[in-house]
Every structure is written in structure tokens, then in C-alpha cells.
Amino acid sequence: MERRSTDPRPAGADAPTADAADIGDIDDTVEGVGELATLARILPRLPLGDDTLLGPGDDAAVVSAPDGRFVVTTDLMVHGPDFRRAWSTPRDLGWKAAASNLSDVAAMGARPTALVVALAVPGDTSVAELEAFADGLREGCALMAPGAGVVGGDLSVSPTFTVAVTAFGDLEGRVPVRRDGARPGDVVAVSGALGRSARGLDLLFGLGVDHEGRPDAGRAAALRARDPDVGWHLAPTPPVADGRSAAIAGATAMLDLSDGLALDAGRVARGSGVVVDLTSAALGDDVRVALSGGEDHSLLATFPPGVPLPGGFRAVGTVRDLAGGAPRVTLDGSDLGEAGGWDPYRLWGGGQG
Amino acid sequence: MERRSTDPRPAGADAPTADAADIGDIDDTVEGVGELATLARILPRLPLGDDTLLGPGDDAAVVSAPDGRFVVTTDLMVHGPDFRRAWSTPRDLGWKAAASNLSDVAAMGARPTALVVALAVPGDTSVAELEAFADGLREGCALMAPGAGVVGGDLSVSPTFTVAVTAFGDLEGRVPVRRDGARPGDVVAVSGALGRSARGLDLLFGLGVDHEGRPDAGRAAALRARDPDVGWHLAPTPPVADGRSAAIAGATAMLDLSDGLALDAGRVARGSGVVVDLTSAALGDDVRVALSGGEDHSLLATFPPGVPLPGGFRAVGTVRDLAGGAPRVTLDGSDLGEAGGWDPYRLWGGGQG
Numbered sequence: 001m002e003r004r005s006t007d008p009r010p011a012g013a014d015a016p017t018a019d020a021a022d023i024g025d026i027d028d029t030v031e032g033v034g035e036l037a038t039l040a041r042i043l044p045r046l047p048l049g050d051d052t053l054l055g056p057g058d059d060a061a062v063v064s065a066p067d068g069r070f071v072v073t074t075d076l077m078v079h080g081p082d083f084r085r086a087w088s089t090p091r092d093l094g095w096k097a098a099a100s101n102l103s104d105v106a107a108m109g110a111r112p113t114a115l116v117v118a119l120a121v122p123g124d125t126s127v128a129e130l131e132a133f134a135d136g137l138r139e140g141c142a143l144m145a146p147g148a149g150v151v152g153g154d155l156s157v158s159p160t161f162t163v164a165v166t167a168f169g170d171l172e173g174r175v176p177v178r179r180d181g182a183r184p185g186d187v188v189a190v191s192g193a194l195g196r197s198a199r200g201l202d203l204l205f206g207l208g209v210d211h212e213g214r215p216d217a218g219r220a221a222a223l224r225a226r227d228p229d230v231g232w233h234l235a236p237t238p239p240v241a242d243g244r245s246a247a248i249a250g251a252t253a254m255l256d257l258s259d260g261l262a263l264d265a266g267r268v269a270r271g272s273g274v275v276v277d278l279t280s281a282a283l284g285d286d287v288r289v290a291l292s293g294g295e296d297h298s299l300l301a302t303f304p305p306g307v308p309l310p311g312g313f314r315a316v317g318t319v320r321d322l323a324g325g326a327p328r329v330t331l332d333g334s335d336l337g338e339a340g341g342w343d344p345y346r347l348w349g350g351g352q353g
Numbered sequence: 354m355e356r357r358s359t360d361p362r363p364a365g366a367d368a369p370t371a372d373a374a375d376i377g378d379i380d381d382t383v384e385g386v387g388e389l390a391t392l393a394r395i396l397p398r399l400p401l402g403d404d405t406l407l408g409p410g411d412d413a414a415v416v417s418a419p420d421g422r423f424v425v426t427t428d429l430m431v432h433g434p435d436f437r438r439a440w441s442t443p444r445d446l447g448w449k450a451a452a453s454n455l456s457d458v459a460a461m462g463a464r465p466t467a468l469v470v471a472l473a474v475p476g477d478t479s480v481a482e483l484e485a486f487a488d489g490l491r492e493g494c495a496l497m498a499p500g501a502g503v504v505g506g507d508l509s510v511s512p513t514f515t516v517a518v519t520a521f522g523d524l525e526g527r528v529p530v531r532r533d534g535a536r537p538g539d540v541v542a543v544s545g546a547l548g549r550s551a552r553g554l555d556l557l558f559g560l561g562v563d564h565e566g567r568p569d570a571g572r573a574a575a576l577r578a579r580d581p582d583v584g585w586h587l588a589p590t591p592p593v594a595d596g597r598s599a600a601i602a603g604a605t606a607m608l609d610l611s612d613g614l615a616l617d618a619g620r621v622a623r624g625s626g627v628v629v630d631l632t633s634a635a636l637g638d639d640v641r642v643a644l645s646g647g648e649d650h651s652l653l654a655t656f657p658p659g660v661p662l663p664g665g666f667r668a669v670g671t672v673r674d675l676a677g678g679a680p681r682v683t684l685d686g687s688d689l690g691e692a693g694g695w696d697p698y699r700l701w702g703g704g705q706g
Contacts, residue, residue, distance in 0.1 A: 053422055054529055059460035059609050060426035060522070062529050065418035069406055072504065073413035074469040074519060078511040107412035116427040118517050151425065154517075158431040164471050164507075164517035166427060169413070176407055176415050256412050 030130070031123030035155050038127050042155075045134035047141055049149015051113040051170070061151035063114045063168060070113070071169035071176065073104035079161035086215035087204055088234050090129040093163060094136025095235040100258075101167035102145050103297035106243025107256040109177035110169030112145035117165050120158035133163075136235070144240040174247050179271035181252040182302040188276055188317035189309050191242040192298025193232065194261060195289035200233030238297035242311035246301045249310040254301040261316075262291040262329055262336055264300055269327040272302075277330045278317035291336070383483070384476030388508050391480050395508075398487035400494055402502015404466040404523070414504035416467045416521060423466070424522035424529065426457035432514035439568035440557055441587050443482040446516060447489025448588040453611075454520035455498050456650035459596025460609040462530035463522030465498035470518050473511035486516075489588070497593040527600050532624035535606040535655040541629055541670035542662050544595040545651025546585065547614055548642035553586030591650035595664035599654045602663040607654040614669075615644040615682055615689055617653055622680040625655075630683045631670035644689070 030038050048055050054062035063070070077083060077097055088096070098115070105112045117137065119130065141148045148167075182188075208220035208230075224230040238256070246254055253272055257264050261283075265276040283290040302319055303309060320330075329336050383391050401408050407415035416423070430436060430450055441449070451468070458465045470490065472483065494501045501520075535541075561573035561583075577583040591609070599607055606625055610617050614636075618629040636643040655672055656662060673683075682689050 054531070058529070058531050059457040059607075060424045060463070060520075060529075062422050062424055062461070062524070065421055065423050068418055068421055069415050070418050070423055070521075071413045071415055072467075072469055072519075072521070074471050074505060074507050074517070076471045076473055076507045076509045076517065078473050078509045080512065081510050104412040108415070110413070114425075116425055116519055118427050118429045118519075120429050120431050120513075120515055152427055154427050154429045156429040156431045157434050158513050158515060159433070160473075160511050160513035160515070162473055162511060162513070162515050162517075164427070164429065164515075166425075166469055166471075166519040167413075168423075168425070171415070176411070176413075178407070178411050254412075 026126060026128050028127040029123065030121060030125050030127060031157065033127060038130060039155060041127055042130055042134045045131060045138055046150035047138050047148070049114050049151065050147040052149045052151050055149070056152050061116070063151055066170055067173045069171055071105055071108045071110040071171060072166060073101055074164065074166040075101050075104065077163040084215040085161070086217040087208055087220045090132040091136035092235040094133040095140040097163050097165045098137050098140030099144060099236050099238055099297055101165045102141070102148070102240045103238040103256045103299070105167050105169035106238070106240040107177070107254050107299055108169065108171070109174055109243055109247025109251065109254060110171050111244050112148040112167060112169045112240065114149050114151045114168045115141070115165055116152040117150055117163070118154040120156040120160070120162040122159060122161065123157045125161070144237060177247050177251050177254040177301070179253050179255050179268050182268050182272035182274050182276070182319045183252055184274060184319055184321040185305050186252055186302040186319040187305060187307070187309070187315050188265070188278065188300070188302055188319060189313040190257070190261070190298055190300055190316050191239040191312040192257070193236070193296045194284060194298060195286060195293035195296070196229045197233040197236055197295040198289055198293025200227070200229035200231070201295070203227055203230055204233065233295065236295070236297055239299060239312050242299055242313060245310035246299065246313065249303060250307055251301040251303055254299060257296050257298045257300050258294055260292045260294045261300065265329045268300065268302065269329055273322065273327055275320040275322060275325070275328055275330055276317060277320050277333060280332050282314065282316040379479060379481050381480040382476065383474060383478050383480060384510065386480060391483060392508060394480055395483055395487045398484060398491055399503035400491050400501070402467050402504065403500040405502045405504050408502070409505050414469070416504055419523055420526045422524055424458055424461045424463040424524060425519060426454055427517065427519040428454050428457065430516040437568040438514070439570040440561055440573045443485040444489035445588040447486040448493040450516050450518045451490050451493030452497060452589050452591055452650055454518045455494070455501070455593045456591040456609045456652070458520050458522035459591070459593040460530070460607050460652055461522065461524070462527055462596055462600025462604065462607060463524050464597050465501040465520060465522045465593065467502050467504045468494070468518055468520045469505045470503055470516070471507040473509040473513070473515040475512060475514065476510045478514070497590060530600050530604050530607040530654070532606050532608050532621050535621050535625035535627050535629070535672045537627060537672055537674040538658050539605055539655040539672040540658060540660070540662070540668050541618070541631065541653070541655055541672060542666040543610070543614070543651055543653055543669050544592040544665040545610070546649045547637060547651060548639060548646035548649070549582045550586040550589055550648040551642055551646025553580070553582035553584070554648070556580055556583055557586065586648065589648070589650055592652060592665050595652055595666060598663035599652065599666065602656060603660055604654040604656055607652060610649050610651045610653050611647055613645045613647045614653065618682045621653065621655065622682055626675065626680055628673040628675060628678070628681055628683055629670060630673050630686060633685050635667065635669040644684070
């Protein structure tokens, strides 16, 4: 995986990168070599995992569930609504599919154990692209959830490139950390980036397009080399291990920040029947982006007062009682109003890419 | 769910049927009411299940795994390659998504416990269609795997209607029944239909199309009313409970018949290093269709000689040693040759439908 100095591709510090071995058999397509031969090239690239009792190849896999329960989450990524192929490399897609699912497992306080991956791709998709997807998935798992394995999957032909991942975790005997346990007096804390993914996407929407507004691979690659937030958006690295640490430290509520801090904090407020008061001074230089930016897959958790915050968590606010009002999110004690939602398509009038 | 005598829809004995309540709010579309409102209408229709410790609504669900392991399988259904909407009702799709995944869990000898369901659908899909999909899923689970619940899911917009189901099962302390345990002298047995699904699909390909060869909803409905194999193809009912029964009875190998008896028996032969000798007299009137017809999702299992066959299993052959030859499938002692594979598209030159 050493990068040669003549490598023309962007360095994207946070993103997985392709190596020369991936371009063998570049002309093979999924419909050309068939499903079985494609799977035979993908499967060896996937991690088997420490909790896999029976891996791919039979009607179903068997995974260890040491405490007699398992955590499960599923997430789709669809070409067009969820990604543009001019911007995301296949390796990015594998990495991001791992990241977005592993962070949901982490947000319950669980240790990720395994994933299954179903891919529906156009028949003319090159097998090399799917190998790169598998590489991104493997590298993402290795970094974010070492020991987690890919235990099964499915491969179909579809006009629309679609990725469906289901991920599993082990609670190690603890109660799952839900959204409804925050109590007045708790510290509100975040681990991971706030707004980096949205900032990267804004750059792509603004500058990663051609003169007609269509996603452009060359411009996106140049942007990515210049600004690490672009690579972060395309292949984020959420703090997966901090989910388990938060649960061990006694987190009272936790969730994955998919839709932005303001919206997701609102879910904790409503679930727990409390006010979540955020502190603007803790939200960095661009408070608006920190509040509204989605898809960082960072972790928002609440901790009893006085608990040392684990891992990468830092305090960003306080849980307060309703004082007669409705559950809501406030900033420095004032209502946030409509500042909340994050819509990744709000700037988007371009093609599919 | 009583059918009125004026109901114009086909009776399809084996298929789930729609009732009048489903056509309320028929004009609502997924993009019109949004993801959250759509989910709010779908979720109450889905079964929670006996093994669900935490259902939909948080970052992830929690499912019981009583023996410290869980069985997992995932399967995609894509509009075009896997189904035609002129032939399959939304309720059929929900039912078939349950059937094809539950049969994979059963084929390991496990008791199905739970499913997660991810749907990617065009924005103009009516919410009523997704409600009918949920009804089919619920009714399929209730009949084939009572007690199994839908614990989570995802909903996205896509130009291509895509269903991704992942299903789970509990082995109740038994070893999983794999494909590699058949031994010379074992009885080869099948539970469930052989060739009904293929016969139904042949009828649809031949007669369920308009004069230009495109799938036609009216003709398909008329065919379905006349021949129950058509409804069986669109919404099959595999013998899911017989998977657990086979494991308890001591099955040495088992799999789900997705690709036809000849091909799937070949998997047992190669996995176990044996000859699987089938008996033509046990394969019904149309031996060719019984050998080659896929998508019945029946169960093929091998049992030690003398074991009373459980549930719906009947003997269809004998496992023999290689006698110096290669692992293979024979019919009445003679090589099957190329009779094996089933290609559901071999007659297919029509549109997507």
C-alpha cells in the first residue's frame, strides 16, 4: 500500500487509497465473468472476523453472540440520492458503508462484531471496482472496528448501483444505550467531527462540478487533494470505539450524528423529555455548520455530572429540565428555532454523476 | 380479511391477497408524505416478534440470541432481474422477500427469530403499495415463521425498486446443518414443491404478456386465477418449520432449493465428496421440471439410513460413495450430464414490466 511519488491520484489524508494491484483484469465486468467468478474475486478481500463461527458459502452464516443478544442495524446507499460516482471512488463507497453502519452499532454502546453486504450493480460494472469496494470495506473495518468480519452477502444486477449493509454488535452484558435516558444535570458531549462532512459536501457542490453543474471527477479529485474535509465527506472515520467506551463510562443516552447536531440533539430531548442546552463556545468557529451539518457519524452522548469523559468526548452542553416547556434544543439558553435540519440536497440542481 | 364475492381480484390460493382497507390514501406517495410519515404508516403493520428486545426507533435494534450464536442470511430482490411489477403485487413482494430469506435460515436447521428490511423505491411509489408490502411480509412471517419479528429497516428513494432483507435464526444449541455432511448410505429427501415455481413462471412468460411480449397485469391475474402454480411462483410458501425438524431428526446436510434440484444436489455432492443418486420415480410426472426448476425454496436434506423422515420430507434418492469418480448427481444411477442448470430468463425477451 506504499504510495509511489508518481501516483497521480489525490492524497486525501482521511480516505482509503487504491494501489496498483487493483487494476489487473480491468476489462472484466460483472456480467462478463458472472456472479460466481465475481464473488470469488471479492470474498478473499473481506475480513472473516473474530466472531465468525461459519462464514460465506452456505445458506447462511453463523456469528457469535457472547451475551445472548445481538445489536443489528441496516442502511442503504443508493447512487444518486446518496452518492455520485464522479466524486466517490468504489473504495470510498466500501469505506463509507462500513462507517455509517458501524457508527450505528457503536451508538448503542456495542462492540461491532460482523457485517453482511448486499450489492446491486449495473452489469457493466467492472470487477476491479467491486474489488476496490471490498478493499474499502476491509480497510474501514480494520481501522474502525478491528476484529469485525464480513460474514455474508448477495450480489445482483440492477440499473442503479445500490449498497445494503447490515451490521451487528455485542453489548458485552451491558444495557443498550438508548436515546431516552438523558437526565437534567447530565453533561452533553460529542466525540468526532462536527460539520466537516457538510463542509466537504458544500465544496463539492460548489466546485466539484463542470461548467454545466454536473459532478466532475477531475475537479473533485483536485478539491480533495487541497482540502481534507472533502475526503472526510467521501470516506469519514467516525469514532466507533468511543461508543463502547461511553457505555462503560455510564452514558445515559447516545446516538449517531447522521442529520446534524441540532436535529439529533432534538431526538434525545424528545426521547428523554428534557431540554438539551448546547454551548456555542464549544462548537468551534462555524457554529451554524456544527449545528446543522450531517453525515459526520460522530457520537452524541449524555453523561452523569462528574463522570470523566471517555475517549474523544468533549462537553458541548448540559441537559436541563423542561421547566414547564416542551422538550427542545437551546443554544446558550435561547431557543434554536428553525436552525435545525440539514438537507444535503439544498444546493443541488445538478445531474446524477 | 374475508373476501367479498364481488371482489374482482384473482383468488390465487397460495398467495396473499389485498383487502379494502389498503386503498385508503391511495394518492399519497413516498416523496409526497416523506420518509418519516411513510415509516409511521408501515411500521405498525410489521410484527415485533418474540425475540425482539428493542425494536425499531433507535440507532439499532437488539435481538435475543438464546444459545450465544445467531444465524444470518441476506438476499436482494431487484425490479427487472428478480420481479416484474405487472405480475407481482406489492403484497407478493413482501411475502416472497420473507419466504426466500426464511428458507435460508431454515436450511441451516435454525428457528427464524427476526428480519431487517431495507427498501429503495421510486419517489412516486404510493404509500399504500408499501403498506401492502408490509402486509405481505407480516402475513408471510405469521404463516412460515410465527414469532419472528421485523426489528428494523431503512427506506430510501431510488429509480429501481429494490428490496434487501436480512434474516436471523437461533440454532437452539444444535450444530448448523451445512452442505458438506452427507455420507454414503444416507437417504436424500425433499420437503416442499419441486418445479411448481418454474412451471408458474413458464406460464407467465408464455401467456402473462401482451401481444408485444411485455408483462401484462390483466393477463397475469387471469392466469393466476386459473392455475395455482402462478401464485406459487409469485408468493411461494416454503416449508420453513421443516428445517428445524430436519436438524432435530439428525440431518447430515441441508440446503434451500433456489436453483433447482439438480444444481443444488450438485452442491451437496461436491461439498460432501459423494454421489447424490436421485430416483426418477420419486420426482413426479415431469422429471425435467422437478430437476431443473428453481425458486421453490424447498429443502433438500440427507438423513442417516433408518431415520424416520420428519415433517413433509419424502425420499428422492440415496447418497453413494464416489467409487473412484468425481462428486456428481446421478438419476437412477446414470450421469445427469448437462441437465442441471435453471435459468429463469431463458425464455425471456420482453420488457421490464
